Amino acid sequence: MLAVSNTSHPQLIRLTEGRTADRAFGRVAPITVYAVGSEIYGQGETSGTCYQIEFGAVRICRLREDGRRQIVAFHLPGEVFGFEPDDIHHFYAEAVSHTALRSFRQASSGEASLELLKLTMRSMIRAQEHSLLLAGQSSFERVATFLVDMMERQGGVAQVDLPMSRQDMADYLGLTIETVSRTMTKLRSEGVIQLAGMRSIEVLKPAYLQRLCR
Incomplete structure (x- = not known):
């Protein structure tokens, strides 16, 4: 790991939740x-420290009793993760790609508690949507x-970065890597998406892709 200043790294991007995180947490670490x-x-x-992604991506995982990995969430630039209902991390977090994080300690003011609640609710909603997805x-x-x-989390742009591997996608979706690969190939053959790089796609038919979700 390497600590750098906010102004010295050329890859730093604008944070979408920066003000919320600044209000929710105390002193900002390097x-x-x-x-x-x-x-x-x-x-x-x-637990006790939360993190906000400057650039890169993070996967939140849990080890099952049989030793298999379950990915429960991915976090992208600007998003905050790491808060828990108690003082123990019930999952573990790993960098999916070259990733920079700001770390925060929770502040004690009433306003900070309200902002933390907002961040927590966003995370809970995403977790519930993931459960419905699998079910x-x-x-x-x-x-x-x-x-x-x-x-949608990248602003609705046509070219979508997918920093995670196909295996990561499979572990998150509760599928095999072969099924994920076949589905991506089918979407390409139908002209819904096309590859835009090693870890990115271009969505050619966003409305059609959205209809497939229902």
């Missing part, structure tokens, strides 16, 4: 950069819903 696959915090470790959709619908979610 930015810390994590290499691909680096652990940010471990399952069972003491009620076909494999094709799951992949389509995931791509629409990534598109």
Whole structure:
């Protein structure tokens, strides 16, 4: 890991939730950069610090009793993660790509508590949507819903970054990597998406892709 200042790194992007996080938490720590696959915090470790992504991406995971990994969330630039209902991390967090984070300690004022509640509710809503995704959709619908979610979280742009691997997508969607790959290939063959790079796609038919989610 490498700590850098806010002004010295050329890849820093504008934060979409910066003001909310600044009000919700106290003193801002120096930015810390994590290499691909680096652990940010471990399952069972003491909590109390929250993180906001400057650039990169983070996956939130849990180890099942059988040793398999379950990915429960991905976080993108500007998003905040790491808060828990108690003082223990019930999941672990890893850098999906080259990732820079700001860390915060929770502030104690009433305004800070309200802002923290807003951030927590956003996370809870996304977790509930993920549960519904796994429970009620076909494999094709799951992949389509995931791509629409990534598109909307990146501002509705046609070119969508997918920093995670196909295996990450499969673990998040409760599918096999073969099923994810077949579905992506089918969407390409139908002209819904096209590859725009190693880890990005261009959505050619966004309205059609959204209809597939229902």
